Amino acid sequence: xxxxxxxxxxxxxxxxxxxxxxxxxxxxxxxxxxxxxxxxxxxxxxxxxxxxxxxxxxxxxxxxxxxxxxxxxxxxxxxxxxxxxxxxxxxxxxxxxxxxxxxxxxxxxxxxxxxxxxxxxxxxxxxxxxxxxxxxxxxxxxxxxxxxxxxxxxxxxxxxxxxxxxxxxxxxxxxxxxxxxxxxxxxxxxxxxxxxxxxxxxxxxxxxxxxxx
Amino acid sequence: xxxxxxxxxxxxxxxxxxxxxxxxxxxxxxxxxxxxxxxxxxxxxxxxxxxxxxxxxxxxxxxxxxxxxxxxxxxxxxxxxxxxxxxxxxxxxxxxxxxxxxxxxxxxxxxxxxxxxxxxxxxxxxxxxxxxxxxxxxxxxxxxxxxxxxxxxxxxxxxxxxxxxxxxxxxxxxxxxxxxxxxxxxxxxxxxxxxxxxxxxxxxxxxxxxxxxxxxxxxxxxxxxxxxxxxxxxxxxxxxxxxxxxxxxxxxxxxxxxxxxxxxxxxxxxxxxxxxxxxxxxxxxxxxxxxxxxxxxxxxxxxxxxxxxxxxxxxxxxxxxxxxxxxxxxxxxxxxxxxxxxxxxxxxxxxxxxxxxxxxxxxxxxxxxxxxxxxxxxxxxxxxxxxxx
Numbered sequence: 001x002x003x004x005x006x007x008x009x010x011x012x013x014x015x016x017x018x019x020x021x022x023x024x025x026x027x028x029x030x031x032x033x034x035x036x037x038x039x040x041x042x043x044x045x046x047x048x049x050x051x052x053x054x055x056x057x058x059x060x061x062x063x064x065x066x067x068x069x070x071x072x073x074x075x076x077x078x079x080x081x082x083x084x085x086x087x088x089x090x091x092x093x094x095x096x097x098x099x100x101x102x103x104x105x106x107x108x109x110x111x112x113x114x115x116x117x118x119x120x121x122x123x124x125x126x127x128x129x130x131x132x133x134x135x136x137x138x139x140x141x142x143x144x145x146x147x148x149x150x151x152x153x154x155x156x157x158x159x160x161x162x163x164x165x166x167x168x169x170x171x172x173x174x175x176x177x178x179x180x181x182x183x184x185x186x187x188x189x190x191x192x193x194x195x196x197x198x199x200x201x202x203x204x205x206x207x208x209x210x211x212x213x
Numbered sequence: 214x215x216x217x218x219x220x221x222x223x224x225x226x227x228x229x230x231x232x233x234x235x236x237x238x239x240x241x242x243x244x245x246x247x248x249x250x251x252x253x254x255x256x257x258x259x260x261x262x263x264x265x266x267x268x269x270x271x272x273x274x275x276x277x278x279x280x281x282x283x284x285x286x287x288x289x290x291x292x293x294x295x296x297x298x299x300x301x302x303x304x305x306x307x308x309x310x311x312x313x314x315x316x317x318x319x320x321x322x323x324x325x326x327x328x329x330x331x332x333x334x335x336x337x338x339x340x341x342x343x344x345x346x347x348x349x350x351x352x353x354x355x356x357x358x359x360x361x362x363x364x365x366x367x368x369x370x371x372x373x374x375x376x377x378x379x380x381x382x383x384x385x386x387x388x389x390x391x392x393x394x395x396x397x398x399x400x401x402x403x404x405x406x407x408x409x410x411x412x413x414x415x416x417x418x419x420x421x422x423x424x425x426x427x428x429x430x431x432x433x434x435x436x437x438x439x440x441x442x443x444x445x446x447x448x449x450x451x452x453x454x455x456x457x458x459x460x461x462x463x464x465x466x467x468x469x470x471x472x473x474x475x476x477x478x479x480x481x482x483x484x485x486x487x488x489x490x491x492x493x494x495x496x497x498x499x500x501x502x503x504x505x506x507x508x509x510x511x512x513x514x515x516x517x518x519x520x521x522x523x524x525x526x527x528x529x530x531x532x533x534x535x536x537x538x539x540x541x542x543x544x545x546x547x548x549x550x551x552x553x554x555x556x557x558x559x560x561x562x563x564x565x566x567x568x569x570x571x572x573x574x575x576x577x578x579x580x581x582x583x584x585x586x587x588x589x590x591x592x593x594x595x596x597x598x599x600x601x602x
Contacts, residue, residue, distance in 0.1 A: 038453050046519065
């Protein structure tokens with residue numbers, strides 16, 4: 001999932017200030033926590049309240065899209081809703097507003113979210129964590145299902161660096177050393193021999209910018 | 214609400230002078246709050262364990278138990294004023310846990326004109342109240358209890374079933390027919406709009422009763438026998454695909470509009486868990502304060518809190534049961550978490566101080582009075598400060 005957080009309301013209010021008829025578009029897709037209809041509705045109520053306090057009358061419509069990064073789904077969900085809309089406030093990750101902008105080139109699209117990472121959620125612990133750098137050259141098969149590109153602060157392919165203290169990274173004592181995790185996991189799987197293999201430098205060209213499905 | 218509270222009131226008390234030490238109360242108490250002192254033989258109530266269900270009060274043969282909530286005297290007083298007011302000889306007594314609106318009552322019992330009486334648990338009603346109601350000229354009594362496995366006070370619903378059985382036999386002998394009192398069971402349940410569901414799994418994760426299940430492919434199904442109608446899933450569903458039967462979102466919105474329109478500024482709207490605060494039947498609040506009773510603090514919805522502000526509330530107070538009293542397995546603590554998250558967002562637009570969440574226990578009624586008084590003063594200060602600007 002793409003992990004995002006709501007921008008400070010001041011920043012959103014600033015960005016929508018030139019407009020008075022705004023469509024808030026949620027995204028039911030992978031964004032976590034879900035930024036669907038409820039989030040859109042709640043945000044519209046908050047912004048309306050803030051507007052009232054400043055004596056500004058803003059009208060909000062709220063809707064949601066199954067996946068805002070899908071131009072077909074977004075076009076079919078939003079086209080019928082654009083009547084009189086002066087700007088779209090998007091609750092999706094960075095891909096959403098860009099998709100909307102391409103479909104409606106004459107309407108300003110404003111992001112309500114900051115996108116952080118491709119992450120995983122630990123619901124019990126209430127934590128979302130970075131898991132994938134979308135490098136285009138996945139080596140999880142060799143590293144016990146733990147990504148050193150993302151989770152090692154130095155992105156080492158042939159760790160560990162030797163700087164870890166008590167299993168924590170020397171760059172950030174809050175963070176687990178990815179290579180210690182990898183070692184323990186491979187040990188458990190009985191595959192420590194994988195560590196003897198030298199992994200050659202990453203192919204940076206593998207990080208594609210365009211693909212055909 | 215501005216009056217000074219003197220002595221804290223005692224919610225339930227065993228009057229030693231009248232107690233015959235028969236221990237019926239002890240055998241019925243669902244919460245083991247009543248014990249017999251081994252040395253003195255006295256029957257003792259531990260108020261901190263008491264959940265104020267009133268079962269002991271209605272069962273005591275010696276009338277040795279006093280309660281400040283819905284005792285025989287206040288219920289009778291209510292009936293005397295309500296009978297001419299509603300101009301009906303049909304009485305509908307509902308447990309708050311399962312109470313629908315008047316349309317719901319009509320659906321369940323087929324009556325449109327009736328005297329409504331809603332109490333926290335019908336298990337607290339002494340039989341003589343029902344007999345007294347019939348003596349007053351009430352022809353038909355409908356009792357609406359929660360399903361037995363859903364009863365917030367464990368035994369309230371089943372106990373009532375047994376009592377009504379015996380009472381109807383007695384009434385039949387007296388010539389009042391076989392069914393002067395009709396008991397039905399009804400429990401609030403979630404309903405899902407499958408078209409809106411995005412199968413995010415939030416309800417599955419948060420439901421304390423494991424009622425929702427993820428279906429594959431994507432979708433959700435609810436085991437309604439497991440659902441206990443707390444409304445927690447309704448309040449958090451990101452897709453607004455859920456609602457609570459008989460406590461629909463719209464019903465709460467209508468109430469918000471109606472109450473705010475009849476209030477005077479500064480307006481404080483209170484969302485109460487109906488198990489945290491037991492309001493008196495003749496509740497009179499100041500023109501600045503109105504309350505909405507919800508099935509559980511878990512049903513407190515960010516929508517409704519924001520809607521209240523949008524419609525002119527100056528302050529919004531949420532009263533929930535303390536975690537140890539929550540009859541819904543930790544839901545009140547979760548409600549606090551979400552309200553605090555909303556408060557943080559409201560803080561960003563200068564409304565943070567106007568939202569207040571508090572835990573109050575029904576066994577200590579002075580707690581709610583105190584919270585309301587302090588919050589009222591705070592809101593008054595905020596409003597007059599704004600007036601000066």
